[in-house]
Amino acid sequence: MRLELRGITKRFGAFTANDAIDLVVEPGQIHAILGENGAGKSTLMNVLYGLYTPEEGEIVVDGVPRTFAGPGDAMAAGIGMVHQHFMLVPVFTVAENVVLGQEPMARGLIDAGSAATVVRETAESLGFHIDPNALVGDLPVGVQQRVEIVKALSRKAELLILDEPTAVLTPQETDELIEIMRTLAASGTSILFITHKLREIRAVADTITIIRHGRVVGTAEPTTPETELASLMVGRSVSLGVDRAPAQPGEPGLAVRGLVVRDAHGVPVVDDVSFDVARGEIVAVAGVQGNGQTELVEAILGVTTPEHGSIELAGRPIDGLGVRDRLDAGLAFIPEDRSTDGVVGEFSIVENLVLDRVGAAPVSRGGALDVAYLRRNAAERVAEFDVRTTSIDREVGTLSGGNQQKVVLARELSRDLSVLVASQPTRGVDVGSIEFLHRRIVAERDKGAAVLIVSTELDEVLALGDRIAVMCGGRLVGIVPGGVSRDVLGLMMTGMPPEEAARQAAEHHTLLGEADLAAELQAPDGEPAVVQDGAVVQDAAVVQDASHESEEQR
Numbered sequence: 001m002r003l004e005l006r007g008i009t010k011r012f013g014a015f016t017a018n019d020a021i022d023l024v025v026e027p028g029q030i031h032a033i034l035g036e037n038g039a040g041k042s043t044l045m046n047v048l049y050g051l052y053t054p055e056e057g058e059i060v061v062d063g064v065p066r067t068f069a070g071p072g073d074a075m076a077a078g079i080g081m082v083h084q085h086f087m088l089v090p091v092f093t094v095a096e097n098v099v100l101g102q103e104p105m106a107r108g109l110i111d112a113g114s115a116a117t118v119v120r121e122t123a124e125s126l127g128f129h130i131d132p133n134a135l136v137g138d139l140p141v142g143v144q145q146r147v148e149i150v151k152a153l154s155r156k157a158e159l160l161i162l163d164e165p166t167a168v169l170t171p172q173e174t175d176e177l178i179e180i181m182r183t184l185a186a187s188g189t190s191i192l193f194i195t196h197k198l199r200e201i202r203a204v205a206d207t208i209t210i211i212r213h214g215r216v217v218g219t220a221e222p223t224t225p226e227t228e229l230a231s232l233m234v235g236r237s238v239s240l241g242v243d244r245a246p247a248q249p250g251e252p253g254l255a256v257r258g259l260v261v262r263d264a265h266g267v268p269v270v271d272d273v274s275f276d277v278a279r280g281e282i283v284a285v286a287g288v289q290g291n292g293q294t295e296l297v298e299a300i301l302g303v304t305t306p307e308h309g310s311i312e313l314a315g316r317p318i319d320g321l322g323v324r325d326r327l328d329a330g331l332a333f334i335p336e337d338r339s340t341d342g343v344v345g346e347f348s349i350v351e352n353l354v355l356d357r358v359g360a361a362p363v364s365r366g367g368a369l370d371v372a373y374l375r376r377n378a379a380e381r382v383a384e385f386d387v388r389t390t391s392i393d394r395e396v397g398t399l400s401g402g403n404q405q406k407v408v409l410a411r412e413l414s415r416d417l418s419v420l421v422a423s424q425p426t427r428g429v430d431v432g433s434i435e436f437l438h439r440r441i442v443a444e445r446d447k448g449a450a451v452l453i454v455s456t457e458l459d460e461v462l463a464l465g466d467r468i469a470v471m472c473g474g475r476l477v478g479i480v481p482g483g484v485s486r487d488v489l490g491l492m493m494t495g496m497p498p499e500e501a502a503r504q505a506a507e508h509h510t511l512l513g514e515a516d517l518a519a520e521l522q523a524p525d526g527e528p529a530v531v532q533d534g535a536v537v538q539d540a541a542v543v544q545d546a547s548h549e550s551e552e553q554r
């Protein structure tokens, strides 16, 4: 399928989120859309998937202009979407989920046999296996994502929209998804790929369209260096990675001793975890989502009571204290799910910036809110943290995802804090803003805070961690120095002890590990090198020329 978006304009009131966007996606093309937070990527994808009606412009599929009144129309035109939050029913089997919504309504019966065949055959054509009879709720996230892909393909999708698909995957699973994307593209399926991860774009995209302030500002090749892509995206030069002095660990900041937390079924989800974070250092906890990190953080914050163990803040046990007392004792907290724990969507930016400080100075004076202070505070924080908004009075729920996250960070990093616990602090935030936010977190460390970062992003863990703790299955697999390789961390995330991970990583590089190495080993003419099995075999220019030659020969 050849898709053309012609002059798509989508407005929210007076605000133009998409401004005359033109985009062409060729059959079998992997087309990455890159843009900073609030650039208008999700809006454009929602227009394409029939969720928003554009004010102007045309969606043209194989030369025919189409109007989509809803996702059903988009699907009928061959467009499928894998959302960030999967739309599967956990208590149904894979086969049931795949046919859900497409079984003949008259009978209301699901033909289990043929659904299972569709699942098996589609999966096999993409080079993996899925048990059609497995319950979706029992499957790891990476496999659930494949079920979503199979589901879209079973509806004859010829163009797949993948919205930040790797946010929930391990590096190894990301490699596997990249392989699946390549297989799909080779069979003619087009892919629109949204991600903030430049490394992935360079690994998989055929072409890149860059959107800024709702407009297409350019296209780029996947060979474009990461720093250049980042600058194109934000419209200024960006330095990736944080320059920082080595940590100066001091007094005890946070201490966790023999912590055990059980879930509702009595299964230990945090299993005898002990570690220390000194003031003046950052410990980053790496791991695939769902390996006990959430429960660990909840126990530190005081929203759950552990079965065993104790937690100390600056040498003082806090086990008996409630959440508010812990915050008052100098704990700052950035929750992993901003929409449920971080912001109140219906409240304004002004209100969200002081949520839990109402009643205390300087937010309240003499029993009343100090409105002048609140407005001044909001204007300053919005400017400092580069929250893209038309007004400080706007409801936070209408900001783009990345900008909502900046509001949470602006509030929490402006506290008087001695211990900072941050879960996925930059999830969904673009590289330009990540640079700033990471610098702010390091600045808190250098002011003497003990910082615990929980992140599923290896880039983030590596950028911030003075030491890196890896969790798997509720246990602490090991704590390693900050400079460790991505491959070692990826293997430890599967539960492999550090020594074994180091040995295996030396023997086998992941695809993205290779991209890493290639970026470091730039050929003299500036072209990235091609790395196989950990060794440079060719520079990319030569490989491209060779492929042209063979095409011509054929």
Ligand SMILES: Nc1ncnc2c1ncn2[C@@H]1O[C@H](COP(=O)(O)OP(=O)(O)OP(=O)(O)O)[C@@H](O)[C@H]1O
Residues within 6 Å of the ligand: 012, 015, 017, 035, 036, 037, 038, 039, 040, 041, 042, 043, 044, 388, 398, 399, 400, 401, 402, 403, 428, 430
């Ligand atoms: N329902 C809405 N009402 C008002 N404004 C909106 C609405 N949805 C989006 N916007 C605005 O449109 C702009 C584009 O938002 P969009 O979600 O498309 O950005 P994005 O590129 O996907 O950003 P991110 O990377 O942060 O997810 C933002 O400024 C956002 O505040």
